[in-house]
Amino acid sequence: MSDWYRDFANSGVGTTITRQFGLPRPAVLRRYEPGEPLLPGPAVIGTAGGGRLRDALTRLLRDAGVPVLSPVAADGSDDGERPAAVLLDATGVTGPGQLAAAHDFLAPAVKRLRASGRVLILADPPSATDSPATAAARQALDGLVRSIGKELLNGSTANLVYVPDGAEASLASPVRFFLSGRSAYVDGQVLTLSAADVPAGEDDETPLAGRVAVVTGAARGIGAAIARVMARDGAHVVAVDVPAAGESLAAVANEIGGTAFQLDITAADAPARLVAHLRERHGGVDVVVHNAGITRDKLLVNMDAARWNSVMAVNLQAQLDITEALLAADGLLRPDARVVCVSSQSGIAGNRGQTNYAASKAGIIGMVRAWAPAFAGRGATINAVAPGFIVTEMTARMPFGTREVGSRINSLQQGGLPVDVAETIAWLSQPGSAGVNGQVVRVCGQSMLGA
Ligand SMILES: NC(=O)c1ccc[n+]([C@@H]2O[C@H](COP(=O)([O-])OP(=O)(O)OC[C@H]3O[C@@H](n4cnc5c(N)ncnc54)[C@H](O)[C@@H]3O)[C@@H](O)[C@H]2O)c1
Structure with missing residues (x-):
């Protein structure tokens, strides 16, 4: 079943009319096709806090064949390739003051995000601390990511994954999902992972083989x-x-x-x-x-x-x-x-x-x-x-x-x-x-x- 309005809004005449009248322009979403790369372009990873997951994320992306760019300068002066995904590792934030670093990284990076791009924030769960300031900073990311989701255009999405200490091995599957075309219509979501025995060496093309x-x-x-x-x-x-x-x-x-x-x-x-x-x-x-x-x-x-x-x-x-x-x-x-x-x-x-x-x-x-x-x-x-x-x-x-x-x-x-x-x-x-x-x-x- 096709979406007549989306098709019209993306046609030559439709683009002109929707621009002129300020009408919504729903994008054609990037959906998963077997054999396609995880992302259609490079990713950029930033940190706010200790960056506990940064190395694991970099490895995961490189293993999936995704080039990792260095963060864009805050003044947006970097004119290199535009990212297909923006990842913020906000683990280790201990108070609202540290969220300034999240803003400094995200603002120029999100500005350069490609169509059908992905914003993914990773953080420690608010429930895993007794400190009100730390919990406040962690929970603040929930409001941040949901608002980014509402601001993004062109079929891009923003999601948040809380990763407790000890649950690092659980990270790969949700990160791959949220970056891929499998999550085309999953936007503004917040997940909390748990520690688990994660089997190694899953086949990306047929992950359910034998089941x-x-x-x-x-x-x-x-x-x-x-x-x-x-x-x-x-x-x-x-x-x-x-x-x-x-x-x-x-x-x-x-x-x-x-x-x-x-x-x-x-x-x-x-x-x-x-x-x-x-x-x-x-x-x-x-x-x-x-x-x-x-x-x-x-x-x-x-x-x-x-x-x-x-x-x-x-x-x-x-x-x-x-x-x-x-x-x-x-x-x-x-x-x-x-x-x-x-x-x-x-x-x-x-x-x-x-x-x-x-x-x-x-x-x-x-x-x-x-x-x-x-x-x-x-x-x-x-x-x-x-x-x-x-x-x-x-x-x-x-x-x-x-x-x-x-x-x-x-x-x-x-x-x-x-x-x-x-x-x-x-x-x-x-x-x-x-x-x-x-x-x-x-x-x-x-x-x-x-x-
Ligand atoms: N379509 C939506 O927008 C939407 C939104 C939210 C949730 N859902 C949920 O998604 C699921 C699938 O929805 P759908 O739109 O494909 O519905 P659908 O009516 O097209 O299909 C439902 C299927 O369930 C089968 N079914 C009904 N009673 C059954 C029974 N007693 N035993 C065995 N099979 C039975 C029907 O025969 C039918 O094939 C449902 O749980 C629905 O509540 C759908």
């Missing part, structure tokens, strides 16, 4: 995109959907060389049937993506019990029941399993007419956070992905005005694509993402709703 991945709701929309991206990245996908969607489910499974498994995830015997299928056919499971979801919108005062109950059953209770059954099935869920639960921006911001849906999607976030320590204990992870406005058949059916407003009120001025959600889920499913656990990643182009 068995279950994807629910895979017959269409975002679920079908997740199945395709997982298969592209090397996984064998068990595509799950209701029997009524059997034909399109089979088409998706055939296309990607996966397995179709017809299952209503709310049926009383669904967890047991899934466990039996995975044990008999695959001997175990490495990745579980709880994507199936439904909406039954009505204002609370008009909402009947059927609408409330069906949304809770599909969106929340089934995720709980299936995850519990997989954990309880001896040896079925691999020790380094990855579980990714699809939440929604509605679960963070709330939405008129969606009390049932927003409650179910907020519930997912509570569930993920509560389960995260137990998952970490076995070398596994569980995370939530919260999509914002994603261009699907569902959103295409919205009235024109609602759809246009809904898709533009974000920093990237456009709706995301199913593949953007899929790339984020596939990244969280990688063995190398062991240090990303209990997190909520919004794929929303930095939506102004609930921001």
